Amino acid sequence: MLKYKKIKTSGKARRGQLITAHGTVELPTFMAVGTAGTVKAMSVEAIKRTGTQIVLGNTYHLMLRPSAERVADFGGLHKFMNWPGPILTDSGGFQVMSLSGLRKITEKGTTFQSHLSGEKFELTPERSIEIQHLLDADISMAFDECLPYPSPEKKVAESMRRSMRWAGRSKDAFRDRDGYGLFGIVQGGMIKDLRLESVKALKKIGFDGYAVGGLAVGEGQEKMFEVLDYTVPELPDDKPHYLMGVGRPSDIVGAVARGIDMFDCVMPSRSGRTGQAFTSHGVLNIRNSCYQDDHSPLDANCTCPACTHYTRGYLHHLFRCGEILGAMLMTEHNLRFYQNLMAKIREAIEADQMADFVAAFQEKYKDDRKM
Amino acid sequence: MLKYKKIKTSGKARRGQLITAHGTVELPTFMAVGTAGTVKAMSVEAIKRTGTQIVLGNTYHLMLRPSAERVADFGGLHKFMNWPGPILTDSGGFQVMSLSGLRKITEKGTTFQSHLSGEKFELTPERSIEIQHLLDADISMAFDECLPYPSPEKKVAESMRRSMRWAGRSKDAFRDRDGYGLFGIVQGGMIKDLRLESVKALKKIGFDGYAVGGLAVGEGQEKMFEVLDYTVPELPDDKPHYLMGVGRPSDIVGAVARGIDMFDCVMPSRSGRTGQAFTSHGVLNIRNSCYQDDHSPLDANCTCPACTHYTRGYLHHLFRCGEILGAMLMTEHNLRFYQNLMAKIREAIEADQMADFVAAFQEKYKDDRKM
Numbered sequence: 001m002l003k004y005k006k007i008k009t010s011g012k013a014r015r016g017q018l019i020t021a022h023g024t025v026e027l028p029t030f031m032a033v034g035t036a037g038t039v040k041a042m043s044v045e046a047i048k049r050t051g052t053q054i055v056l057g058n059t060y061h062l063m064l065r066p067s068a069e070r071v072a073d074f075g076g077l078h079k080f081m082n083w084p085g086p087i088l089t090d091s092g093g094f095q096v097m098s099l100s101g102l103r104k105i106t107e108k109g110t111t112f113q114s115h116l117s118g119e120k121f122e123l124t125p126e127r128s129i130e131i132q133h134l135l136d137a138d139i140s141m142a143f144d145e146c147l148p149y150p151s152p153e154k155k156v157a158e159s160m161r162r163s164m165r166w167a168g169r170s171k172d173a174f175r176d177r178d179g180y181g182l183f184g185i186v187q188g189g190m191i192k193d194l195r196l197e198s199v200k201a202l203k204k205i206g207f208d209g210y211a212v213g214g215l216a217v218g219e220g221q222e223k224m225f226e227v228l229d230y231t232v233p234e235l236p237d238d239k240p241h242y243l244m245g246v247g248r249p250s251d252i253v254g255a256v257a258r259g260i261d262m263f264d265c266v267m268p269s270r271s272g273r274t275g276q277a278f279t280s281h282g283v284l285n286i287r288n289s290c291y292q293d294d295h296s297p298l299d300a301n302c303t304c305p306a307c308t309h310y311t312r313g314y315l316h317h318l319f320r321c322g323e324i325l326g327a328m329l330m331t332e333h334n335l336r337f338y339q340n341l342m343a344k345i346r347e348a349i350e351a352d353q354m355a356d357f358v359a360a361f362q363e364k365y366k367d368d369r370k371m
Numbered sequence: 372m373l374k375y376k377k378i379k380t381s382g383k384a385r386r387g388q389l390i391t392a393h394g395t396v397e398l399p400t401f402m403a404v405g406t407a408g409t410v411k412a413m414s415v416e417a418i419k420r421t422g423t424q425i426v427l428g429n430t431y432h433l434m435l436r437p438s439a440e441r442v443a444d445f446g447g448l449h450k451f452m453n454w455p456g457p458i459l460t461d462s463g464g465f466q467v468m469s470l471s472g473l474r475k476i477t478e479k480g481t482t483f484q485s486h487l488s489g490e491k492f493e494l495t496p497e498r499s500i501e502i503q504h505l506l507d508a509d510i511s512m513a514f515d516e517c518l519p520y521p522s523p524e525k526k527v528a529e530s531m532r533r534s535m536r537w538a539g540r541s542k543d544a545f546r547d548r549d550g551y552g553l554f555g556i557v558q559g560g561m562i563k564d565l566r567l568e569s570v571k572a573l574k575k576i577g578f579d580g581y582a583v584g585g586l587a588v589g590e591g592q593e594k595m596f597e598v599l600d601y602t603v604p605e606l607p608d609d610k611p612h613y614l615m616g617v618g619r620p621s622d623i624v625g626a627v628a629r630g631i632d633m634f635d636c637v638m639p640s641r642s643g644r645t646g647q648a649f650t651s652h653g654v655l656n657i658r659n660s661c662y663q664d665d666h667s668p669l670d671a672n673c674t675c676p677a678c679t680h681y682t683r684g685y686l687h688h689l690f691r692c693g694e695i696l697g698a699m700l701m702t703e704h705n706l707r708f709y710q711n712l713m714a715k716i717r718e719a720i721e722a723d724q725m726a727d728f729v730a731a732f733q734e735k736y737k738d739d740r741k742m
Contacts, residue, residue, distance in 0.1 A: 036688075036692045036694060037685070037688065037689075038689060038694050038696045040694065040695055040696075041695040041696070041699075042696070043414075043676070043696065043699060043700075044680070045676075061692075065688065065691060065692055066663065066684070066687075066688045066691075070663070070664065070684070073664065073666075074666065074682060074684055074685065080682075080684075080685055080688075081685065082680040082681060082685075292437065292441070293441065293444065295444075295445065305414070305416075309415070309453040310453060311445060311451075313437070313441070313445055313451075314408070314445065314451055314452065314453075316437075317407075317408060317436065317437045317451075318408075318409060320436060320437075321407045321432075321436055323407060323409050323411065324411055324412040324695055324698060324699070325409045325411075325412070325413070325414065327695060328412075328414060328695070328699070329414075
């Protein structure tokens with residue numbers, strides 16, 4: 001069981017707290033993606049410095065390497081990776097679809113071949129929940145199927161209904177304990193009736209939190225916001241709302257304004273490794289030769305190590321040479337940018353100025369769609 | 372001009388201090404290799420944590436990327452890479468031989484093609500010293516030629532004599548300032564008469580320190596120690612002695628016992644990136660599957676982050692997944708191991724127990740020749 005406290009609202013935006021076995025998460029929050037038991041290129045010290053409160057682990061990756069049983073032997077994922085704060089794990093469903101080969105879906109679950117070894121694995125709602133239990137996730141996700149976009153309506157409906165049956169089996173398999181919880185995932189593609197049917201099914205089962213899945217799959221921001229506009233108001237108001245795999249800063253700002261509390265995305269960390277930086281003036285790619293002789297900091301408004309101690313010219317040099325320090329500094333900067341954004345969003349809601357915040361953000365930060 | 376202070380000796384081993392424009396270096400010391408303006412996979416914070424006092428920069432790499440003039444524009448290498456301590460730069464000669472294509476050596480210097488762009492460059496004693504000045508190196512190295520081993524005696528003699536003429540031109544080109552200095556490099560292969568002739572030539576020119584070059588090129592530890600046995604006693608006693616590109620822990624211990632004060636080697640950092648760890652019990656490769664379920668720390672006698680917060684099983688997992696954090700943690704561990712070794716060596720000399728230290732080290736740490 002997880003405790004959720006709503007502190008304040010501003011329009012539909014919610015300032016809340018989620019109390020887990022490994023600490024309290026201030027909402028809205030952005031979760032750093034730590035796929036294989038590490039946020040890529042980041043020491044735990046650096047993760048903490050960014051203001052990150054909660055880390056996401058990927059069931060699919062961890063079940064293949066080093067295996068859930070092994071992580072459990074090491075005392076769970078917190079201990080294994082030396083992260084003392086809360087951890088959310090996904091169910092593995094999304095990566096089975098996007099990464100593995102030769103997968104087969106039945107009512108029971110999925111069988112698939114590891115993208116690493118070709119070895120055959122089975123993932124069912126029961127096994128996914130068991131794995132997440134072995135990993136010691138504070139927040140487990142119900143096992144679901146995430147379809148590619150676009151998919152035919154008939155397929156979306158069938159898949160959503162199976163995911164809802166899997167959600168029920170996930171709930172049955174989940175071992176409830178204080179500070180631990182299970183989230184259900186709304187599916188149904190871009191079809192309003194299916195989304196609402198999905199919400200209804202999940203509410204009937206009852207979860208500690210409600211996620212919106214199947215978005216950020218190429219449908220564009222407008223369609224995504226449209227889905228949120230009719231879906232989020234139907235979610236239980238006394239539980240946290242999580243938009244999975246999202247997103248760009250402007251996606252996050254818009255989704256908070258529509259009642260979302262939690263986010264995760266590889267964008268800040270992956271961009272950090274490829275040289276894309278989020279700054280208070282928009283995105284820039286530090287590999288661009290225009291930065292070769294630039295003596296200014298990456299972002300004069302940022303206090304991260306990259307911006308405090310180095311020039312754009314040095315960061316450009318690191319990326320040009322393929323130096324690991326470039327990925328380290330830039331990932332920390334991008335995560336700091338995201339966490340600073342979340343902190344400002346929380347302040348705006350507390351001051352009941354979310355609408356002003358959204359307007360000012362849209363005015364100032366125009367170009368993150370380019371990413 | 373650099374100040375060298377001899378504090379204490381134990382046999383031929385010397386406990387000293389080298390006072391530079393960017394701080395005092397306690398000798399004997401191991402210099403971390405920061406080829407392209409970064410010690411690979413290490414934040415400056417982490418470099419400092421290891422006890423590293425002085426960093427080495429590579430003239431060849433920095434002249435190609437980002438260029439010496441550019442580093443000077445950024446205020447010198449210390450400022451560019453945010454390393455406040457002393458920096459030694461090599462002359463570029465060694466890398467011209469080992470990395471570049473289509474090189475040509477004349478009395479004037481060398482012309483070569485960049486291994487990166489194919490672009491043609493010239494490096495002469497005068498240009499090498501100018502580059503090192505632009506980089507703002509506390510310690511510059513005379514420009515020399517380093518031959519492959521073995522080379523015919525006639526070639527070794529000719530090359531050494533040319534390097535000695537280049538040493539004279541390096542001295543003429545060097546702009547002396549307080550806290551900055553120039554080291555000469557002894558060449559002459561494995562041939563005693565040539566080594567002694569080289570020492571004589573360098574002493575006649577006069578340098579702030581004396582390096583032994585052309586070793587650790589495949590000749591083996593025995594031959595290397597033989598060269599040191601007859602070379603080091605001829606070096607000025609009131610100047611620091613630097614053994615270039617060395618080496619394994621046992622090389623360092625043996626060389627200090629023969630009167631060497633300074634070392635540099637890519638071994639701890641490169642090994643750190645490939646999974647080789649130096650421990651108090653010898654070397655191990657963390658990729659080995661025997662560590663998959665190992666709950667013990669990398670080295671129970673070490674207090675670095677890798678050994679304090681993680682298991683061998685976790686480090687194994689990081690390397691198996693190709694995670695950057697593996698390289699970060701392991702590089703820091705290896706550099707810490709080297710710096711701890713240097714600290715123990717300094718203590719042993721201070722207590723006049725270097726011979727005992729060497730004996731105990733050889734007894735305990737048997738297998739670093741496997742590396």
